[in-house]
Amino acid sequence: MTDPVISLHDVRLSLRGNAGNVDILKGISLDVAKGETLGLVGPSGSGKSSLLMLMGGLERATGGVVSVLGRDLTPMGEDALALFRRNHMGVVFQSFHLIPTMTALENVATPLELAGQSDAFERAEAELDAVGLGDRTHHYPAQMSGGEQQRVALARAAAPRPDVLLADEPTGNLDGKTGQIIMDLLFGLRDRHGSTLVLVTHAPDLAARCDRTVRLVDGRLDTSALQDAAE
């Protein structure tokens, strides 16, 4: 493997809850290569989404090293992480997480604006066109269906041409047919931009489309079940 884009070494995550500390991740070590598509699978509560959040710098590891594009995210502050995401990452959530007070176009243009792109709106329009929403640019999220909202979220994540695309159960809230459309779009975007894609999913057919799949069980990698899609 060439230099990994994402490198996790003995990553741990503990959260303090009402019942005391809960260990979510218990020493994960994992590398993701440039341009690779990695599927994270496992039962509910196994720590898949938490692992994805750590990769995106949205959650802070309580132990170990999270390195993305050669940068160690663990010592970075909130704003430094935000700047890093702005320049290198796109994130897609199960619940879309569009800003409700912004139109579709504004939602997609926001990361480009934050990155100081002068053609933010033109590019945002092109991205919306690419996901088939060229005629819904001025609609607010509440005026759109779930599938449409997720397409906006995809366009928003892909618009800055990120090195890394993180997707947390992007079809989890959608029906089968819409989910299929979203996945086609997601893989299409990834192919177009050459991004590294890490995908959390419960759907076996979706996992099957990834280059590699890792399974998490109770906060650990299930090495017995490691598969290589190439095999």
Next chain:
Amino acid sequence: MSMVNAARIARRELRGGLRGFRVFLACLALGVAAIAAVGSVRTSIEQGLQQEGAVILGGDAEIQLTYRFANEAERAWMDANAEEVSEIVDFRSMVVVDRDSGTERGLTQIKGVDAAYPLYGETRLTPAMTLPEALDGRDGLPGAVMDPVLVGRLALSVGEVFRLGTQDFVLMAELLREPDAAGGGFSLGPRTIVRTQALENSQLLQPGTLYETDYRLKFTPGTDLAVLEAAAAEALDGAGPRWRDARNGAPGVSRFVERLGAFLVLVGLAGLAVGGVGVSAAVRAYLDEKTGVIATLKTLGAETQTIFAAYAMQIGMLTALGIAIGLVLGAAVPLALAPVISAQLPLPVVFAIHPQPLAEAALYGFLAAALFTLWPLARTEQVRAATLFRDGAGSGRALPRWPYLIASAALLAALVYAAATLSGLQRLTYWSAGGLFAAFLTLLGVAFLTRRVARLFARAKILRGRSALRMAIGSVGGPGSEAGSVVLSLGLGLTVLAAVGQIDSNLRGAIARDLPDVAPSYFVVDIQNDQLSGFLERTQVDRGVSRIESAPMLRGVVTKINDRPASDVAGDHWVLRGDRGITYSATPPSGAEVTAGTWWDKDYNGPPQISFASEEAEEMGLKLGDSLTVNVLGRDITAEITSFRNVDFSTAGIGFILSMNPGALQGAPHTHIATIYAKESSEIGLLRDIGSAYPNITMIRVRDAIARVGEVLGGIAAATTYGALATLVTGLIVLIGAAAAGERARTYEAAILKTLGATRGSILLNFALRSAFFGLAAGLVAIAAGGLAGWGVTTFVMETEFAFEPVSAIAIVAGGVLTTLLAGLAFAWRPLAARPARVLRASE
């Protein structure tokens, strides 16, 4: 519909606690508390005036005469009917203090008393002594006591000698408390009390001098004052002597207190309207959260009416709680502040829990809460069971069904009617309600426009690349925008404050700024007939004097119009209240324009004729040819109105409502008044020269009089400003409530923005900008609406020219921006500090 089921649902729902209702309770409680407190203080003062009527009046009854002492018959009637009689003479004069360094002069209101004074209450003096001890004087000189304000102004010290007219007095003590001070009303000069006997050689009480005598009567307990009043009217012959008694010891004060109190209640109602916005927003937010519950209840078979009743019961219970808290506060605060309020007022105040103002405040609170919660409650009808399976956003109608609209209109009408009836200020209430309603609609319109403009502007190419600004403007225009509640709540509060500011500055401006340009320097009274030519000669030689006007002056009471009692014809017109200045003149005064009829010939000597001020004549319904009976010094003079003329009172020059031909009045003892127009630099010299030459003459410096009026107006403005501030505080609570309610949305937004790469600084800037926009919008509307209200009151009520006052206006916009900024930023820290992953996962 089952009320039992509704009650069960309501009870179970309320088990969740009152967390979402803090703003609801605070707004309602504060609004009710403000009205209850104002009403309680007003009732406390009114009861004080009523219970202590005899002390305020200085006797169980008072008979007042103008220009003269009681004649033998009158005094005999008083002595026969009263247990005790006290005679007081009251007039303005000058205190003169001769020192080596020069002579000091100050205007004072002298009260000459007898040994019986005071019949009720006590004077309090420093150094401590009794009034008779003080008035006895020392070293052969009669004593005097004086208001500390005048003592300070003249730098007098106890034991020092001063002069009134031509009589020397020794200052024995400072007058800390004059028991009957409140009954006297407004006076330009601070009080000096001496014995009437000691004034005999002062030359101050000459025929025609402007003075009043008050005969205070003390009756045996249980005397029927109404019967005695009727007996006095018969025995003392008509309108010459004027009767007042302890049933209403200080009619001027009680009328003032009643009106100011009612006005403040109206300001309080504005506060309740602002609070209503918060109440409405709280109920809306609560019911939005309950959408799932309502949909579930509908799925389980609950009827729409049952659900409406269940939530109406919850809101009803909370309303009762809010009103109860407000009433407790409204009753307790005046009691707690009783010592402070008592110290500020020269009136006896009976602090207690007064049920009537509390009941009124509760009624206002109930009606306002019902009005502002009905629409949000009506939205429960629009929640469909399908909401559980599909997002219900956008399914609701903008307006509730017509029965709710009618009920809302009825509640609004009931609220306005209650305010009009209970305040007794019907016209003002309807105007205020109209103004408030218009401001409400304007603010709603502005909030709508702000959203629209922001939505359009957010798409403007010029904003592209300025992400914080675009996002802030976009959120102002986007769904879930706080524009409505923030602009409305803060805007209403600021509007009331702006209106008060504009009215106050215009009122002060009209008196303090505009008037002195045309007003005289001195108003001179008590110039005796034989002093007039000397006085005129002396002033005319002064180079600083540009103009002098003088006129004979008598006082009289208009008792009859066309042989009928005057009040039957012209009601309670101010010209008929008490005695008025009357003059005579062979020719029309210079500058006066005769608008109807003709002025009498220069040497006319027939039956008495009158020239009446045209504006007042029109108000009183007088016509040429009408006859007026005027009681002058106890003598009735009946005269025909032969002309009307314009009288301009706004210049503070000499202006008489009623002028007669010389033959009608010349024979009566009278004095002259004069106005002197002089350079400010000549004023002191004039006072010294005229004061030395004519010790009995009183010179009132117009600038001082204006300052004194300004002080009184300042007090009223301060009271009103406090009322307006209560409205603003309610607005702030609503604002904070809105900011707190939006915190979750902002936390969510901040989490997404961080995910997309926004730094905390840029997110904070975004939040700050949107808060500032709301404040700016509210402030600008407040200036426009407040300015409009100020213009209306200035133009139509005060009848003076309106001048926009920019300083308070700028302060209000700045205040609006700052307030929303602070409220917004106070609730920005948590969103900024939240970890995006947790926030986003929590809302999965």
